[in-house]
Amino acid sequence: MSTRRRTLLKVIVLGDSGVGKTSLMNQYVHKKFSQQYKATIGADFVTKELPIDDRLVTLQIWDTAGQERFQSLGVAFYRGADCCALVYDVNVMRSFDTLDNWHEEFLKQGVRPFTLGNVPFYMDCTNGLANLSDPRTFPFILLGNKIDIDGGNSRVVSEKKAKDWCASKGNIPYFETSAKEDYNVDPAFLSIAKIALDNE
Ligand code: GTP
Numbered sequence: 001m002s003t004r005r006r007t008l009l010k011v012i013v014l015g016d017s018g019v020g021k022t023s024l025m026n027q028y029v030h031k032k033f034s035q036q037y038k039a040t041i042g043a044d045f046v047t048k049e050l051p052i053d054d055r056l057v058t059l060q061i062w063d064t065a066g067q068e069r070f071q072s073l074g075v076a077f078y079r080g081a082d083c084c085a086l087v088y089d090v091n092v093m094r095s096f097d098t099l100d101n102w103h104e105e106f107l108k109q110g111v112r113p114f115t116l117g118n119v120p121f122y123m124d125c126t127n128g129l130a131n132l133s134d135p136r137t138f139p140f141i142l143l144g145n146k147i148d149i150d151g152g153n154s155r156v157v158s159e160k161k162a163k164d165w166c167a168s169k170g171n172i173p174y175f176e177t178s179a180k181e182d183y184n185v186d187p188a189f190l191s192i193a194k195i196a197l198d199n200e
């Protein structure tokens with residue numbers, strides 16, 4: 001009997017308040033959706049186990065607060081991440097426009113540079129072990145959520161615009177999702193797990 005190697009992967013989910021970060025996680029982990037909005041305060045994680053190739057991956061998914069007044073508690077948890085999932089709402093332009101800030105802030109807080117001589121290195125500490133991680137290649141993924149609303153008629157960010165943004169950041173993978181209708185949620189998180197595993 002073969003036993004799978006266990007691997008813990010840490011994923012941080014970031015994006016504006018109300019875009020559906022908590023809902024995506026609840027749909028993925030608990031197969032549940034609620035119409036009611038309850039702001040996330042600080043950060044919390046859920047886990048899900050999934051087999052990938054010869055590994056048994058435990059995906060530790062960190063849900064963070066989009067609301068500014070609750071954010072400061074969240075940044076402490078960025079460090080040691082193996083992947084960062086950015087989420088926006090395809091119906092809200094502002095949530096797309098702020099992606100640059102989330103991207104930048106994550107790199108600043110989660111991937112700290114240090115130098116050897118005068119050569120910059122980028123370190124990311126997982127379980128006390130340091131791996132080198134370069135912000136130019138750190139794995140992000142982008143999710144455009146709430147594509148169910150109004151049958152897609154109220155969307156203000158086109159798929160092309162989103163994909164252009166992804167291309168400009170070094171070919172970030174892109175998924176369009178609906179936490180409400182459980183559309184593309186499993187494929188998006190599977191992709192997140194694979195990307196994080198590759199980065200391990
Ligand atoms: P913060 O915790 O404040 O950062 O917000 P959040 O990003 O976690 O958003 P949350 O998941 O709480 O969702 C906000 C609201 O949008 C809730 O009322 C959800 O029911 C709703 N919502 C989330 N995802 C979807 C979706 O895919 N489609 C629709 N129609 N509504 C959604």
Ligand code: MG
Binds near residue numbers: 022040
């Ligand atoms: Mg939330």
